Amino acid sequence: MLVDMDAYFASVEQRCNPALCGKPIAVIGSDKRTVVTTCSYEARAYGVKTGMNVYEAKKLCPGLIFVTGNNRKYAYTCAELAKTYAVYADKVEVYSIDESFLDVTDTHHLFGGPIAIGNDIKKEIKRLFGLNVTIGISYNKLMAKLASDLAKPDGLRLIGREEAPLVLEDLPAGKLWGIGRGTESRLRLMGINTCGELGRAPVTLLRNKFGIIGSRLKAMGLGLDASVVSGEQIGAKSVGHSMTLPRDIYKREEIEACLMRLSEMVGRRSRKHSLMGRVITVVIRYKSFKTFTRQKRMLNFTNDTHDIYFRAMEIIDSERLEEPVRLLGISLSGIVEDCGQEPLFEEERRRRKLLRAMDAINDRFGDGAIEWAIYKSAETSASLRPVPVISPAWRPGGVRKTSV
DNA sequence: TCTGGGGTCCTAGGACCC
DNA sequence: TCTGGGGTCCTAGGACCC
Numbered sequence: 001m002l003v004d005m006d007a008y009f010a011s012v013e014q015r016c017n018p019a020l021c022g023k024p025i026a027v028i029g030s031d032k033r034t035v036v037t038t039c040s041y042e043a044r045a046y047g048v049k050t051g052m053n054v055y056e057a058k059k060l061c062p063g064l065i066f067v068t069g070n071n072r073k074y075a076y077t078c079a080e081l082a083k084t085y086a087v088y089a090d091k092v093e094v095y096s097i098d099e100s101f102l103d104v105t106d107t108h109h110l111f112g113g114p115i116a117i118g119n120d121i122k123k124e125i126k127r128l129f130g131l132n133v134t135i136g137i138s139y140n141k142l143m144a145k146l147a148s149d150l151a152k153p154d155g156l157r158l159i160g161r162e163e164a165p166l167v168l169e170d171l172p173a174g175k176l177w178g179i180g181r182g183t184e185s186r187l188r189l190m191g192i193n194t195c196g197e198l199g200r201a202p203v204t205l206l207r208n209k210f211g212i213i214g215s216r217l218k219a220m221g222l223g224l225d226a227s228v229v230s231g232e233q234i235g236a237k238s239v240g241h242s243m244t245l246p247r248d249i250y251k252r253e254e255i256e257a258c259l260m261r262l263s264e265m266v267g268r269r270s271r272k273h274s275l276m277g278r279v280i281t282v283v284i285r286y287k288s289f290k291t292f293t294r295q296k297r298m299l300n301f302t303n304d305t306h307d308i309y310f311r312a313m314e315i316i317d318s319e320r321l322e323e324p325v326r327l328l329g330i331s332l333s334g335i336v337e338d339c340g341q342e343p344l345f346e347e348e349r350r351r352r353k354l355l356r357a358m359d360a361i362n363d364r365f366g367d368g369a370i371e372w373a374i375y376k377s378a379e380t381s382a383s384l385r386p387v388p389v390i391s392p393a394w395r396p397g398g399v400r401k402t403s404v
Numbered sequence: 405t406c407t408g409g410g411g412t413c414c415t416a417g418g419a420c421c422c
Numbered sequence: 423t424c425t426g427g428g429g430t431c432c433t434a435g436g437a438c439c440c
Contacts, residue, residue, distance in 0.1 A: 178439080183438085293433090297432070
């Protein structure tokens with residue numbers, strides 16, 4: 001079963017502020033250079049969609065009300081929702097901040113069957129949170145996801161094994177979870193438009209064109225999916241942050257200040273979750289939107305802000321920047337668990353203590369209560385301060401410990 | 405007046421080694 | 423006058439998801 005919140009961020013905002021109810025609203029990330037994260041169904045009626053920039057959205061819907069997103073509300077609600085799910089299912093996979101898979105294989109009979117359990121959950125979420133959800137139920141995750149997509153908004157749909165071929169026969173392949181624009185257009189070039197056609201396509205043909213995912217594509221066309229609802233969170237493979245700057249920058253000091261802040265965000269989150277990594281990736285987006293990445297593997301694992309920062313600066317310095325920079329990002333991968341071993345050398349031990357002390361201060365008094373002086377070195381740094389924005393890919397508890 | 409942010413997985417080419 | 427085969431690791435880019 002997939003439980004998918006309807007227009008999640010927008011609905012939460014409407015719920016918190018009754019003046020917004022029944023009106024076209026769009027939740028955005030920040031005030032500048034941003035896009036619509038989620039919009040209410042009232043706004044969708046005008047053609048407003050996720051990912052649109054604010055001008056485009058405003059043009060389609062002049063009365064559109066913009067609301068800056070509030071991470072804490074969505075995260076809190078998501079965690080509360082998970083408690084509700086636990087009443088109904090033994091395995092709950094919080095797939096994203098607004099979608100959860102529930103394995104009700106062994107529990108639905110306790111609640112009167114699949115449809116009844118779905119209706120119970122819908123009613124309970126409405127009662128407790130005042131939010132609408134759409135529920136898709138089927139014999140695997142792929143089809144549950146499809147069922148919910150077809151039933152939106154405020155719907156409930158069950159697709160049984162017998163019904164599946166009928167549903168899939170004329171369904172455009174791109175409606176399936178995992179087939180995006182690129183794959184859909186490549187399939188179309190092969191004369192495959194619907195899931196029915198995809199399911200009948202020779203597997204060798206698909207393998208030749210798509211490699212390893214070829215056989216999976218055919219299976220998807222047939223409505224088959226072997227993935228399971230995982231009860232526990234899987235460890236993170238990377239930790240990263242990026243930011244589109246309020247304006248394009250090109251001075252070294254501005255880039256330094258921005259990378260320092262990103263390094264601190266990445267380092268702090270890694271330390272919080274006891275993770276270390278040894279691959280630093282820097283992403284750069286130019287004014288022209290040309291975007292590229294450069295990465296460097298280090299000899300040692302780290303989650304130290306300064307290690308991350310100096311590596312990132314090395315990468316920047318080895319690159320000849322061709323244009324003003326619109327976005328910078330840093331991500332740490334090659335992740336292992338930080339088992340808290342004390343470093344051998346005094347110097348490193350002192351750095352660790354320093355970072356721990358800074359983290360503790362910021363935990364207690366709020367982010368930015370204590371910060372690195374380099375932030376202040378560029379006179380513009382205040383305007384380059386990243387606005388922490390939650391993304392729909394957020395998961396409760398954020399990064400979990402890795403099992404390896 | 406343009407075009408967010410955080411992830412995962414796969415591919416392909418090249419360096420390097422035996 | 424011509425140069426094999428097998429493997430791993432690293433890097434960059436792209437597809438896809440929410």
